Amino acid sequence: TRPGVAPLVQLNDGKQIPSLGLGTWLGFSKEGGLLPVVDDSVQRAVEAAIDAGYRHIDTAAIYETEKQVGTAIQNKIAEGVVAREDLFITSKLWNDRHAKKDVVPALRESLARLNLTYLDLFLIHWPIAQFANGTYDETDYVETWKGMIEAQVLGLARSIGVSNFNAQQLDRLITMTPVKPAVLQVEVNLNLQQPELIKFCKEQGIVVVAYTPFGSLFHSKAAPDAPPPRTDDQTLLKIADKYHKTVAQVNLRYLIELGVIPIPKSVTPKRIGENIEIFDFQLTQHEKDLMKAFDRNYRTIAVPMWMDSPYYPFHKK
Numbered sequence: 001t002r003p004g005v006a007p008l009v010q011l012n013d014g015k016q017i018p019s020l021g022l023g024t025w026l027g028f029s030k031e032g033g034l035l036p037v038v039d040d041s042v043q044r045a046v047e048a049a050i051d052a053g054y055r056h057i058d059t060a061a062i063y064e065t066e067k068q069v070g071t072a073i074q075n076k077i078a079e080g081v082v083a084r085e086d087l088f089i090t091s092k093l094w095n096d097r098h099a100k101k102d103v104v105p106a107l108r109e110s111l112a113r114l115n116l117t118y119l120d121l122f123l124i125h126w127p128i129a130q131f132a133n134g135t136y137d138e139t140d141y142v143e144t145w146k147g148m149i150e151a152q153v154l155g156l157a158r159s160i161g162v163s164n165f166n167a168q169q170l171d172r173l174i175t176m177t178p179v180k181p182a183v184l185q186v187e188v189n190l191n192l193q194q195p196e197l198i199k200f201c202k203e204q205g206i207v208v209v210a211y212t213p214f215g216s217l218f219h220s221k222a223a224p225d226a227p228p229p230r231t232d233d234q235t236l237l238k239i240a241d242k243y244h245k246t247v248a249q250v251n252l253r254y255l256i257e258l259g260v261i262p263i264p265k266s267v268t269p270k271r272i273g274e275n276i277e278i279f280d281f282q283l284t285q286h287e288k289d290l291m292k293a294f295d296r297n298y299r300t301i302a303v304p305m306w307m308d309s310p311y312y313p314f315h316k317k
């Protein structure tokens with residue numbers, strides 16, 4: 001088997017996580033719902049990623065891509081490209097399974113879809129609990145976290161963590177339960193650099209995984225009101241030219257140098273390869289200062305429809 005391209009990062013529970021992963025969420029449709037999974041593009045993306053040297057794959061029950069991720073993993077193991085132990089597979093608990101007693105059963109369902117016996121990392125997707133019909137459930141995420149600890153004790157998840165929690169919510173888990181999250185997965189990109197939250201996590205020994213790492217970089221994806229930069233930004237183009245890299249690669253390298261783990265999503269083999277070829281150059285302090293100036297505290301995933309939840313994690317606009 002081949003070692004991955006991305007160096008490993010130490011977690012606070014003794015395990016290690018590759019410093020870059022592949023995202024597998026297909027995104028929102030124009031109408032605002034989740035884009036339906038209509039073909040095998042995620043399976044092919046995961047296969048291309050493993051061939052390109054990815055060893056870390058990010059999925060979630062709500063993405064409906066776990067089955068395809070599982071098929072790709074089985075194929076690459078059967079071909080002898082990787083062994084299960086080489087891979088780091090993350091999935092997430094959806095909002096309607098927050099009751100403590102529901103966590104292990106929900107994880108077992110994810111494992112069945114993935115055709116795996118354990119996850120490397122299981123995350124509470126949001127601090128917000130909802131019933132299946134979308135109404136709010138008052139279940140405190142601290143109770144949910146106790147279910148996550150059970151899953152880890154059973155060996156079904158080697159590491160456990162959370163996503164979309166703010167510092168106060170993390171602090172409640174740290175002070176009220178015996179197990180500290182290994183990972184916080186949140187949005188981090190040029191427009192949302194999260195300096196305070198990253199500093200807090202560093203002090204606590206919690207590794208930050210950066211979702212939506214490209215933010216509004218691509219014209220095709222950016223909302224009309226999204227702040228700059230786009231891929232035609234002169235500052236970014238100049239840095240990219242210097243290293244013979246693309247603006248997308250410079251963007252990802254900047255996140256590596258912030259000390260976070262980007263999980264770029266692509267279903268395009270050429271881009272999948274491009275996104276991991278970022279471990280052979282380093283930005284100067286001046287270049288990092290130029291890129292820091294793009295921070296606008298602008299969120300692409302603000303979930304305003306959940307603002308009334310008692311556990312809404314973000315600043316209310």
Ligand code: NDP
Binds near residue numbers: 023058263272
């Ligand atoms: P990303 O920032 O990863 O952007 C994905 C988009 O960028 C796709 O349209 C993709 O196109 C395009 N793209 C990727 N690489 C390149 C490239 N090199 N050049 C040009 N275009 C490129 O957005 P996501 O929101 O998907 O975030 C990444 C992952 O983070 C998700 O897939 C998911 O796994 C996770 N996530 C977690 C959340 C959470 O709540 N915990 C919330 C949101 C995301 P194409 O695929 O067509 O190539």
